[in-house]
Structures are given as C-alpha cells and as structure tokens.
Amino acid sequence: MSTGASADDAARQRAIELLDYLDAGRYSEATAMFTPRLVEALPAGRLHVFWASLPALYGQPLRRGRPVDEEFLSGYKVRIGLEFEQAMLVAEITINSQQQIGSFMLLPDDSPAPLVKNARFAETAFDVPLQRGSLPATLTRPNGPGPFPGVVLVHGSGPHDRDESIGPNRPFRDLAHGLAARGIAVLRYEKRSRVRPGDYAGDFSVDDETTDDAVAALQLLAGTPGIGPVFIFGHSQGGMLAPRIARRAGIAAGAILWAAPARPVGSALIEQLGRIAAMDGNTSADEQKTIDQIAQGLARIRQGDNPPRAEAPLQLPATYWRSLDDILAVDEAKQAKIPLLILHGGRDYQVTDTDWQTWRDAFADDPRATLKRYSALNHLGIAGSGRSTPDEYLSSGQVDAGLIEDSASWIMKIVAERK
Numbered sequence: 001m002s003t004g005a006s007a008d009d010a011a012r013q014r015a016i017e018l019l020d021y022l023d024a025g026r027y028s029e030a031t032a033m034f035t036p037r038l039v040e041a042l043p044a045g046r047l048h049v050f051w052a053s054l055p056a057l058y059g060q061p062l063r064r065g066r067p068v069d070e071e072f073l074s075g076y077k078v079r080i081g082l083e084f085e086q087a088m089l090v091a092e093i094t095i096n097s098q099q100q101i102g103s104f105m106l107l108p109d110d111s112p113a114p115l116v117k118n119a120r121f122a123e124t125a126f127d128v129p130l131q132r133g134s135l136p137a138t139l140t141r142p143n144g145p146g147p148f149p150g151v152v153l154v155h156g157s158g159p160h161d162r163d164e165s166i167g168p169n170r171p172f173r174d175l176a177h178g179l180a181a182r183g184i185a186v187l188r189y190e191k192r193s194r195v196r197p198g199d200y201a202g203d204f205s206v207d208d209e210t211t212d213d214a215v216a217a218l219q220l221l222a223g224t225p226g227i228g229p230v231f232i233f234g235h236s237q238g239g240m241l242a243p244r245i246a247r248r249a250g251i252a253a254g255a256i257l258w259a260a261p262a263r264p265v266g267s268a269l270i271e272q273l274g275r276i277a278a279m280d281g282n283t284s285a286d287e288q289k290t291i292d293q294i295a296q297g298l299a300r301i302r303q304g305d306n307p308p309r310a311e312a313p314l315q316l317p318a319t320y321w322r323s324l325d326d327i328l329a330v331d332e333a334k335q336a337k338i339p340l341l342i343l344h345g346g347r348d349y350q351v352t353d354t355d356w357q358t359w360r361d362a363f364a365d366d367p368r369a370t371l372k373r374y375s376a377l378n379h380l381g382i383a384g385s386g387r388s389t390p391d392e393y394l395s396s397g398q399v400d401a402g403l404i405e406d407s408a409s410w411i412m413k414i415v416a417e418r419k
Contacts, residue, residue: 011076011095012067018093018101019064019080022051035100042104049310054106056314057159057193059085062167062394075102082106085166085393086158087194119143121180128189128217133196135213137189138162139224140176146226149253149415150185152217154210154245156236157265159194164235168396171380175233178404184411187221189213205323210238214245222251229253229415233407236351236379237265240329243336254339254414256407259351259379262358265324266298266313272350279389330362340369341410343403345377347388372406 014033021030027044034042042050055061065081075096082089094103115123115138126137142148153172155164163170176186192199192213200209214232222230232255234242239260246252261268270291277287297313298321306318313321333340342363344356356373363369374381378388382397 008069008076012069012078014095014099015078015093033101035102053315058087130216135189139187140180141185142180142183147228148185149411150221150227150230151233153188154214154234154238155191156238160191162188162190167394171399174399179408182408203317203319205319215249218249243333247336256341258343261351262329262355270295339414342371344373346375348379349388350379
C-alpha cells in the first residue's frame with residue numbers, strides 16, 4: 001500500500017475527479033480523462049446510460065468512502081467505496097503514468113458481516129447451488145439437535161445483499177437473529193442481481209430475477225439435516241412473490257407476506273415516485289418529467305412496444321415489466337392453498353394502506369390467513385413517528401421485536417398443527 005507519495009496522491013485525486021464529473025453529469029469531460037482504448041469501449045453516451053441507471057438499480061447514492069490505492073503496472077489502482085440506499089459498491093479505477101484512466105469498473109462489495117455465534121444460535125457460510133452460478137448465503141441455526149423449522153428470506157426489488165441492507169439498517173439480519181433465538185433456522189442469500197449482474201445483460205423476467213433462486217433456496221434448506229418444515233418469508237416484492245415461490249417449490253408449510261404489494265408493481269411505482277417527489281411540498285418540473293417518462297414507457301410496453309434497454313423504464317427490459325404485470329398477487333395467494341401471515345406497517349410509504357386494505361378485503365374471512373398491521377412501523381419494519389420518508393432509512397434502527405415475535409409464534413403454531 002502506498003502512503004504519502006505525490007504520484008499516488010495524484011492518482012487518488014484523479015479517481016475522485018472522475019466520480020465528481022459523473023455525479024455532475026459531465027460525461028464528455030469524464031471520457032476526456034480516458035485512454036483511447038477506454039474511450040472506444042466506453043464512450044460518453046454509453047457512460048451516461050450506465051451512470052444514470054444506477055439509482056434505479058441500487059437506490060439513491062448516499063456517500064463515498066476514502067480512496068485506497070495500490071501500485072498497478074506502471075501506475076496505480078484506486079478503489080473507492082460507494083454507498084447507495086440498497087447496496088455497497090466499489091469503484092475500481094486504474095490510472096497510468098500519464099494520469100490517464102485505463103479502466104473503470106463498479107464491483108459489488110462482497111465482504112459479508114461476520115458470522116455470529118452465541119448461546120442461542122450459530123451462523124455458518126452456505127451456498128445456494130444453481131446452474132447459472134451459486135449464490136453466497138448464511139444459515140442461522142438455533143443451537144441444539146433440532147429438528148428446527150426453517151425459513152428462507154426473499155428480498156424486495158433491487159440488487160440486495162443477504163441482509164437486505166439499506167443505509168445502516170440490516171432488516172434480514174435482524175429477522176435471522178430474532179427468529180433463530182426463538183428456535184427457527186433462517187437461510188438468507190445474496191440476490192443474483194447483486195453478485196451476478198452479468199446474468200441480466202439480455203431479456204429476463206421477475207422469475208429469472210427472484211422466483212427461481214428462491215425456489216432453489218427453499219429446496220436446499222428443506223434437504224438440510226436437522227431442518228423440519230420450511231417456510232417462505234418475503235419482503236416487499238419478495239412478499240408479493242412468496243405464494244408463487246411456495247406453489248412452485250411444492251414443499252412450503254406456509255408463507256409470510258411482509259409489506260407485500262397487492263396491486264401491479266408498475267402502477268404502484270408511479271404512485272410511489274409521485275409521493276416521494278411531493279414530500280418536500282413541491283414536485284419540480286424535472287421530477288414530474290421523470291415520472292411522466294416512466295409512466296409513458298410503461299404504457300408503451302403494455303401496448304406491445306419493446307424499447308431498447310437504454311430507453312426502457314429504469315433501464316429494465318420490456319420482458320421484465322410484462323412479467324410483473326402478469327402477477328395477480330391476491331389470486332396467486334389464494335391459489336397457494338397454504339397458511340399465510342400477512343404483515344403491514346402503517347407508516348409504509350412504499351407499500352401503502354391501499355395495498356393493506358386489498359389484502360384485508362381478500363383474506364379477512366379466510367381461515368388460512370392471519371393479518372397484522374403495526375401502526376408505528378415503516379417499510380423496513382422499524383418503528384417511528386410521523387410521516388416516513390426516504391431519509392428515515394439513513395438512521396440506524398432494528399426490525400420491531402413484536403413483528404419478529406408474531407412471526408415466530410405463527411410459524412411454531414403451524415408446525416404444531418402439522419404434527
């Protein structure tokens with residue numbers, strides 16, 4: 001590691017300058033720093049599409065880490081951590097001896113939280129093996145011989161890590177530790193779109209993104225020694241897909257739908273964007289333009305258009321949006337024919353009380369379903385007061401103990417009824 005030399009100081013400053021240009025939308029000035037070979041591979045127009053698509057994939061950028069450099073060929077390699085709302089990435093930038101940028105890549109930060117071992121449970125590293133490449137995972141298992149009921153956690157939209165990290169919050173880690181302390185084994189894994197984004201270079205569907213991997217994870221957990229009945233616990237979009245996952249796996253004893261949309265995701269997205277834009281009391285012309293462009297893009301896709309990825313809503317292919325439109329969440333939940341626990345936070349601005357009311361109307365009289373609403377909880381299951389906003393996700397909190405206790409009690413009740 002270099003320390004203090006003027007050459008590596010200049011390399012670090014050059015890397016920071018590149019990121020500053022990108023954040024300011026000055027793509028021509030950014031590519032002017034590139035070697036001719038990199039300009040050919042990543043011209044300004046392509047760089048624009050790439051950088052502008054990041055908030056759709058990872059949420060809004062939050063902060064950068066300090067640059068770290070090492071000698072590389074005749075120059076330096078500089079790495080800078082980039083924290084987004086839904087992911088941690090690393091910008092890896094090589095600088096040659098002429099202070100030109102020879103390569104620029106964004107890589108996932110693949111350093112998972114340390115495995116935990118205590119008096120109640122222990123964690124072990126796992127992999128979900130799949131034909132398209134395995135997904136790193138963590139199994140949190142109660143201490144003792146078992147058998148223990150098992151739960152697979154399924155992420156919401158976006159390229160999440162196994163903890164479903166958003167800012168300083170780790171809702172899936174909270175769930176895993178809380179459920180394991182109450183006698184339930186939990187498997188959580190890195191989402192494919194985070195660790196293998198190259199798998200989504202072409203057309204893909206929501207099943208390619210989420211369903212198929214969750215089915216494989218459920219089957220893996222069910223075949224693990226010492227594990228009894230298995231359950232799906234899906235959050236947000238993962239909650240909406242939980243009945244589909246359970247039905248396709250054919251082995252789930254029940255499904256938990258936490259903050260699950262009941263309506264088509266595309267339509268709810270437009271409402272959500274409008275709600276966020278208006279939170280400061282004024283929807284700007286640029287904000288409204290972006291919302292209108294997404295709405296128009298979705299309408300075009302529903303009419304049969306197949307726009308190129310660079311022009312599609314959130315740079316996601318038409319096949320993906322159509323696969324989301326095909327999901328009739330309430331109907332799929334009814335078709336699953338398994339016990340359901342439906343959980344909702346009253347301060348959730350992403351999946352709102354409109355969705356909650358739809359679930360209530362559909363399942364209030366269904367003996368298979370248990371419905372619980374927590375008036376103080378936001379979309380992450382963290383308690384607060386007043387109106388929830390995106391800024392709330394930047395404050396550290398933990399998933400409500402009551403939600404975890406209710407989920408554990410429901411699982412144990414289902415297990416007891418199966419005996």
